[in-house]
Structures are given as structure tokens and as C-alpha cells.
Amino acid sequence: MEDPDDSTKSIWYASLEGPEAGAYERGVAHLKNGEIFIPYSDHFKKVINPKTVTIILTPQSIETYGLAVVEKKEQLDLL
Numbered sequence: 001m002e003d004p005d006d007s008t009k010s011i012w013y014a015s016l017e018g019p020e021a022g023a024y025e026r027g028v029a030h031l032k033n034g035e036i037f038i039p040y041s042d043h044f045k046k047v048i049n050p051k052t053v054t055i056i057l058t059p060q061s062i063e064t065y066g067l068a069v070v071e072k073k074e075q076l077d078l079l
Helices: 040-049
Strands: 006-011 036-039 069-072 075-078
Touching: none
Parallel strands: none
Antiparallel strands: 036 075
């Protein structure tokens, strides 16, 4: 698709495997005082619906009691 903010650029995504095309963004973050706020990259925000995006969390410590996505919006808020 054409980048809505810069017509000289295109944004391309493809399905890794499965019956749908998907957009993926991966990263690593660390909780501070039991919370973290993770902003999506600009190009990812342009192609997803933040209210219906699927979010998968992988705790890397046994001490992450109750890790959860608490709200879907333009950034990822974890508690």
C-alpha cells in the first residue's frame, strides 16, 4: 500500500503462513514498577487496527505474576 504520509514510499507486508495476510511487529521490553508502555512503530500503526490487533506476550521470568494486556490502543500498555 502507498504510505499515507509519503506517496514516494510503499508499505509491504505478507503472510508468514496461513489463510490471511498479517502485519507483525516484534520486540523486547522490561517492566518498571510493574508497568510498561510500548509504542507501535509509525509504519505498523498505519496498517493495523489497534482495537482488534492480536498481542502475544511471552514472560521471560517466573516473577511476572499476572502479566496482561490491559487496553488496546495506539501503544501497548502492560501491567
